[in-house]
Amino acid sequence: xxxxxxxxxxxxxxxxxxxxxxxxxxxxxxxxxxxxxxxxxxxxxxxxxxxxxxxxxxxxxxxxxxxxxxxxxxxxxxxxxxxxxxxxxxxxxxxxxxxxxxxxxxxxxxxxxxxxxxxxxxxxxxxxxxxxxxxxxxxxxxxxxxxxxxxxxxxxxxxxxxxxxxxxxxxxxxxxxxxxxxxxxxxxxxxxxxxxxxxxxxxxxxxxxxxxxxxxxxxxxxxxxxxxxxxxxxxxxxxxxxxxxxxxxxxxxxxxxxxxxxxxxxxxxxxxxxxxxxxxxxxxxxxxxxxxxxxxxxxxxxxxxxxxxxxxxxxxxxxxxxxxxxxxxxxxxxxxxxxxxxxxxxxxxxxxxxxxxxxxxxxxxxxxxxxxxxxxxxxxxxxxxxxxxxxxxxxxxxxxxxxxxxxxxxxxxxxxxxxxxxxxxxxxxxxxxxxxxxxxxxxxxxxxxxxxxxxxxxxxxxxxxxxxxxxxxxxxxxxxxxxxxxxxxxxxxxx
Amino acid sequence: xxxxxxxxxxxxxxxxxxxxxxxxxxxxxxxxxxxxxxxxxxxxxxxxxxxxxxxxxxxxxxxxxxxxxxxxxxxxxxxxxxxxxxxxxxxxxxxxxxxxxxxxxxxxxxxxxxxxxxxxxxxxxxxxxxxxxxxxxxxxxxxxxxxxxxxxxxxxxxxxxxxxxxxxxxxxxxxxxxxxxxxxxxxxxxxxxxxxxxxxxxxxxxxxxxxxxxxxxxxxxxxxxxxxxxxxxxxxxxxxxxxxxxxxxxxxxxxxxxxxxxxxxxxxxxxxxxxxxxxxxxxxxxxxxxxxxxxxxxxxxxxxxxxxxxxxxxxxxxxxxxxxxxxxxxxxxxxxxxxxxxxxxxxxxxxxxxxxxxxxxxxxxxxxxxxxxxxxxxxxxxxxxxxxxxxxxxxxxxxxxxxxxxxxxxxxxxxxxxxxxxxxxxxxxxxxxx
Numbered sequence: 001x002x003x004x005x006x007x008x009x010x011x012x013x014x015x016x017x018x019x020x021x022x023x024x025x026x027x028x029x030x031x032x033x034x035x036x037x038x039x040x041x042x043x044x045x046x047x048x049x050x051x052x053x054x055x056x057x058x059x060x061x062x063x064x065x066x067x068x069x070x071x072x073x074x075x076x077x078x079x080x081x082x083x084x085x086x087x088x089x090x091x092x093x094x095x096x097x098x099x100x101x102x103x104x105x106x107x108x109x110x111x112x113x114x115x116x117x118x119x120x121x122x123x124x125x126x127x128x129x130x131x132x133x134x135x136x137x138x139x140x141x142x143x144x145x146x147x148x149x150x151x152x153x154x155x156x157x158x159x160x161x162x163x164x165x166x167x168x169x170x171x172x173x174x175x176x177x178x179x180x181x182x183x184x185x186x187x188x189x190x191x192x193x194x195x196x197x198x199x200x201x202x203x204x205x206x207x208x209x210x211x212x213x214x215x216x217x218x219x220x221x222x223x224x225x226x227x228x229x230x231x232x233x234x235x236x237x238x239x240x241x242x243x244x245x246x247x248x249x250x251x252x253x254x255x256x257x258x259x260x261x262x263x264x265x266x267x268x269x270x271x272x273x274x275x276x277x278x279x280x281x282x283x284x285x286x287x288x289x290x291x292x293x294x295x296x297x298x299x300x301x302x303x304x305x306x307x308x309x310x311x312x313x314x315x316x317x318x319x320x321x322x323x324x325x326x327x328x329x330x331x332x333x334x335x336x337x338x339x340x341x342x343x344x345x346x347x348x349x350x351x352x353x354x355x356x357x358x359x360x361x362x363x364x365x366x367x368x369x370x371x372x373x374x375x376x377x378x379x380x381x382x383x384x385x386x387x388x389x390x391x392x393x394x395x396x397x398x399x400x401x402x403x404x405x406x407x408x409x410x411x412x413x414x415x416x417x418x419x420x421x422x423x424x425x426x427x428x429x430x431x432x433x434x435x436x437x438x439x440x441x442x443x444x445x446x447x448x449x450x451x452x453x454x455x456x457x458x459x460x461x462x463x464x465x466x467x468x469x470x471x472x473x474x475x476x477x478x479x480x481x482x483x484x485x486x487x488x489x490x491x492x493x494x495x
Numbered sequence: 496x497x498x499x500x501x502x503x504x505x506x507x508x509x510x511x512x513x514x515x516x517x518x519x520x521x522x523x524x525x526x527x528x529x530x531x532x533x534x535x536x537x538x539x540x541x542x543x544x545x546x547x548x549x550x551x552x553x554x555x556x557x558x559x560x561x562x563x564x565x566x567x568x569x570x571x572x573x574x575x576x577x578x579x580x581x582x583x584x585x586x587x588x589x590x591x592x593x594x595x596x597x598x599x600x601x602x603x604x605x606x607x608x609x610x611x612x613x614x615x616x617x618x619x620x621x622x623x624x625x626x627x628x629x630x631x632x633x634x635x636x637x638x639x640x641x642x643x644x645x646x647x648x649x650x651x652x653x654x655x656x657x658x659x660x661x662x663x664x665x666x667x668x669x670x671x672x673x674x675x676x677x678x679x680x681x682x683x684x685x686x687x688x689x690x691x692x693x694x695x696x697x698x699x700x701x702x703x704x705x706x707x708x709x710x711x712x713x714x715x716x717x718x719x720x721x722x723x724x725x726x727x728x729x730x731x732x733x734x735x736x737x738x739x740x741x742x743x744x745x746x747x748x749x750x751x752x753x754x755x756x757x758x759x760x761x762x763x764x765x766x767x768x769x770x771x772x773x774x775x776x777x778x779x780x781x782x783x784x785x786x787x788x789x790x791x792x793x794x795x796x797x798x799x800x801x802x803x804x805x806x807x808x809x810x811x812x813x814x815x816x817x818x819x820x821x822x823x824x825x826x827x828x829x830x831x832x833x834x835x836x837x838x839x840x841x842x843x844x845x846x847x848x849x850x851x852x853x854x855x856x857x858x859x860x861x862x863x864x865x866x867x868x869x870x871x872x873x874x875x876x877x878x879x880x881x882x883x884x885x886x887x888x889x890x891x892x893x894x895x896x897x898x899x900x901x902x903x904x905x906x907x908x909x910x911x912x913x914x915x916x917x918x919x920x921x922x923x924x925x926x927x928x929x
Contacts, residue, residue: 371653389670391643392636401632401677408681415681419674426670430646430663438650438659 012068012084012135015055015094018048019101019124019131026121034116038109041120045102045127052098052131059091061480064487066137066201074141080198083138088484089265089335092477093134093258096342099462100254101127103346104247106459107353119160123247126152130255134262139188139198142267146223146259147181150174153248153256161243162356169236169243176236180226187219203271204491210274217275220268227260228320231290234313241309242362246353249305253312253345258338261319265331265488269323273492280324280410288417290317295424299431304352304362307432308345311388314421315341315396321418322403326492330406331485332478337399339477340470344387344396347463351381354456355436359446364432369441373449378437380452380460385433387467389426395470539588575629575692579833583626583765586837590844591619591753597848598749601855611651615753618644625762630691631680634766638676638730641762642669645754649746661742668739672729676766679723686716696772720780723770731763731817734790740814744806748851751806752844755813764817764836767824775827785825791818805850813843849888 022044029037060067066085073081086094104123108116129149136142150173158170192198195206208216226233237257241249269276291314298310315337322334354377355370356362371378387394390401400422408415452460470477595615621644625637643666650662687698727733732740744751767774767784774780795815802808816839823832 369654386643392639397636397639404677404681405684408678408685412682412685416678419678422677423667423670423674427667430666434650434659434663438653438662439656440654 011070012055012086013070013072013082015048015051015098016084016128016132016135018051019044019128022047023121023124026117026124029117031117037117037120038105041105041124042102044124045098045105048127048131049095049098049102052095055086056091056095056480059086059088059480061088061483064088064483069137079196080138080140082136082141083199084132084135085137086135088481089488090134090262091480092335092339093255093262094131096258096339097127097130097134097255099466100250100342100346103350103459103462104250106455107247107250107350108245109455115159119156122152122156123251126156126251130251130259133259137200139191139200139203139267141198142263143181143184143188146263147178149256149259150177153252156248156251157240157244160245160248162245165239165243169239173236173240176233177223177226180223180233183219184223187216190216200267200271208272210278213272213275214278217268217272217279220263220272221279224260224263224268225286227257227263228316229257229260229313230286230317230320231293231313232286234290234294237313238306238309241312241349242303242305246349246356249349249353250346253309253349254342257312257316258342261316261323261334261338264320264323265335270488270491276324276492277326283320283324284407284411284414287317287321288414290314291321291418291421292424295421295428298428299424302363302365304355304364304367304432304436305349307364307428308348308352311348311425311429312341312345314425315345315388318400318403318418318421321407321414322399325403325406325410326489327406327409328482328486328489329402330410331488332481333399333402333404333406335399335481335485336470336474336477337396337403340387340395340399340467343463343466343470344384344394347380347384347460347467348388350456350459350463351377351384354452358450361445364435366442366445367436368439369437370446371437372441373446374451376452376457380464381437382433383464384467385429387471388429390422393468393471395467395474398471398474536588536592539585539592543585575627579765579768580626582833582837583761584623586761586840587619587622587626590840591615591622594749594753594844594848597752597851598747601747601749601851611747611749614644614648614651615749618648618753622762626765631683631695634769635673635676635680638726638762638766639673642666642673642730645669645743648750648754649743651746651750655745657742658745661739661745665739665743668736669729672726672736675722675725675729676727679719679721679726682715682719682722686719692769717777717779720770720774720777721783724767724774724780724784727763727766727821728787729763730766731761731821732791732814733763733787733818733821734794735787737791737794737814741807741810744804744810748806748847748854751810752847752851755810755843755847761836761840764820764824764832767821768829768833771824771827771829781825781827783825785822788818788820788822788825791815792822794818805853806847809843809846809850812846816843846888853888 022040025044026037026040029040031037055068058068064087066087069083069085071081071083075081101123105120108119126149129145129152132145133142133149136145154170154174157173158167161169188198191203194208194212195203197203226236228234229237237252240252244252294310294313294317298307298314301307301310319334319337319341322330322337325331352362355367359366387396390396390399404415404419407418595612598611598615618641621637621640625634625641628634628637646662646666648662649665650658652658683695687695725736729736740755743755746754774784792815795811795813795818799808799811799815802811816835820832820836820839823835
């Protein structure tokens with residue numbers, strides 16, 4: 001009976017609506033009752049998380065078809081519907097999203113900010129939009145939600161960021177992404193006019209001429225590459241991260257960066273296989289340049305968040321290398337690295353947030369010898385630094401290793417350059433950790449001595465568990481996505 | 496599988512204890528040495544047992560457990576026990592046990608006592624896991640873990656900036672080697688389609704027979720093998736990547752004894768020894784290995800003469816001896832290389848522990864800064880005061896020099912013999928730096 005109940009009531013529209021309902025309830029509560037607001041926000045997001053776990057349990061990993069499919073009418077004339085579904089690839093992104101948002105709400109728990117209610121509402125709306133992005137199987141609606149995620153993020157960065165530069169950063173963030181996306185909109189319209197539908201499942205079976213494919217691929221690339229971010233258009237990321245509040249950075253690094261690569265995985269590669277083959281060397285070149293360039297740039301940074309932001313860029317470009325290698329290891333590894341990066345980078349941003357909360361500065365030169373006063377923090381920071389460096393035993397290793405295996409089989413030079421990024425990754429991550437934690441305690445600058453409090457340990461614990469679980473026993477994750485990934489590879493090879 | 500994971504229990508327990516009940520855990524700190532030593536001695540008993548079985552029957556156990564399965568490839572986790580493994584595990588277990596017993600007293604006054612034992616036990620775990628690995632992936636995993644342990648251990652006294660710099664230097668240099676190792680692994684996977692040692696050996700043996708057919712194969716194989724060797728170079732402090740070893744003396748002396756005498760530097764040797772059947776078919780690699788070995792020998796010995804710090808001169812001496820071992824592997828005398836690595840491990844551990852005792856005795860006089868207490872210029876004529884240490888230190892030094900009938904004589908002699916057969920130049924260089 002429980003099974004029946006689950007099947008009747010648990011579906012994707014419910015999942016998307018849950019946070020929205022939470023925010024609607026929050027609208028009616030006066031701003032003064034901050035504790036109630038926080039509690040309701042946390043409950044709504046936790047409920048969504050549990051909901052997504054139910055979806056995971058119910059997920060059938062043996063088929064590559066989309067599951068929990070539903071279709072709601074939107075524009076009947078052009079036959080565009082809210083066509084939602086999950087397969088092995090999107091399942092984990094949905095879970096990642098619902099996992100990260102309660103943490104974000106927990107981060108803002110101490111109520112020291114203004115507009116507390118709006119903060120939580122913004123995060124909840126952002127959550128439902130992000131889940132919608134990962135579920136949508138209709139091209140136009142994917143685009144709508146893809147862009148609409150920018151709105152709450154713009155507000156989060158602009159209102160709750162920490163410095164005056166935040167306005168400029170928010171504008172930069174918004175306009176960069178929007179500019180690329182205009183091309184994607186044109187491409188979608190072209191597809192609509194040519195094939196008469198924007199439904200993904202139908203589009204997967206239509207054949208487009210190679211020239212048309214190339215043109216559409218470039219347009220999609222324009223949009224997704226900004227989000228990934230790939231090298232020429234990555235500048236928005238460090239700015240946005242530095243200016244965003246801690247929870248905003250967590251969402252940005254954890255999920256928004258995945259939107260770009262998810263778009264590649266879901267739309268560019270399956271729909272335009274010949275163009276993908278054509279452009280793979282291009283992507284490889286850009287990604288290899290990006291990994292080495294950003295890793296080297298990280299060594300020169302002085303702002304903690306910028307260092308981690310550039311490291312995010314390096315990891316995401318490793319993901320694109322993996323994604324464009326047409327074998328299971330490459331794509332599976334890239335998905336795993338995406339998930340792991342969502343956990344690890346978010347955890348690192350949380351670490352930086354902990355430091356920022358105490359000392360109100362993010363410049364590395366003011367930190368040193370923190371292990372004397374904050375030993376628990378040092379342990380946690382060390383663990384996530386190791387995860388960032390892809391130490392075996394953490395999830396990043398599995399992802400990175402599989403990507404390198406996959407890439408090596410395609411093009412060994414690229415794999416070599418990507419592995420070079422591994423050394424550089426160790427260099428900057430460890431250097432950062434060393435400067436901040438070891439050495440002499442800089443008593444001139446550091447006046448607060450409190451180690452992590454219970455709430456902060458609670459925040460880090462799920463990340464720790466997630467990284468270790470994925471690192472030591474990734475089979476659970478790999479099995480779930482296996483069928484969908486092999487389907488993708490087959491589809492790509494077929495044409 | 497009991498072998499590595501038994502010692503893992505200790506750091507986990509210590510860690511949990513420190514997290515959950517810090518006052519209680521810290522008050523019984525001296526007692527924590529006991530389970531460490533106990534578990535390690537259990538491991539030693541096991542490994543002795545195994546090696547006796549090996550000597551008698553020469554049976555090879557292998558057990559594999561599937562870790563991840565894709566349709567194309569599956570990574571497996573398990574263990575492989577053969578003669579090489581059992582010897583190495585006895586080595587690690589015994590040296591580790593001695594060092595643990597020593598460090599109980601050495602670190603007794605140190606505030607980070609518990610952390611020290613946690614690191615040591617974790618290090619033992621990783622090292623043991625390394626030697627029982629059945630495939631390259633597992634070696635890589637434990638290789639990196641050993642590197643991480645060395646980072647933690649060298650930077651044990653993290654408030655000293657020089658220690659902080661040193662541990663980072665060690666890890667990053669190690670990472671450069673890991674880059675080579677990983678690429679070598681991937682390359683071998685591409686050629687051979689598998690990570691398992693047995694499969695690799697079979698495929699390589701087969702491909703020797705038709706080596707004339709695929710010339711491309713052989714140059715790529717050379718590249719892969721040299722990349723793998725790069726990993727060993729970094730770990731065993733051979734010539735280009737030896738820079739971390741002298742600075743690694745910032746760690747406490749038992750750590751130096753464990754890491755740099757016995758185990759971690761032996762990890763590189765182990766890798767080369769494990770892959771020797773693979774490498775012997777590629778003459779270029781063997782030349783390369785022996786060349787780098789000889790350079791290291793010369794470099795280490797020369798630099799050791801110019802040192803004032805006890806531990807640093809021992810570090811350079813370690814480097815030189817490792818060069819010997821690499822040289823022996825490079826010329827193909829597998830037995831000599833392993834024999835020398837075992838004898839060297841014991842002798843060097845003895846020397847380090849002896850130097851630790853000297854340092855401790857100098858400290859009340861000269862002060863606690865390592866610049867002073869480790870400085871050999873201030874020492875001299877100590878035999879009146881520390882006769883036991885003097886005797887043991889002398890034994891260790893003589894042994895290392897290769898004076899008969901002490902241990903290293905037999906192994907060094909064999910290396911020198913074999914290197915003469917291989918190339919007289921090498922032998923002249925090698926014997927001149929003894």
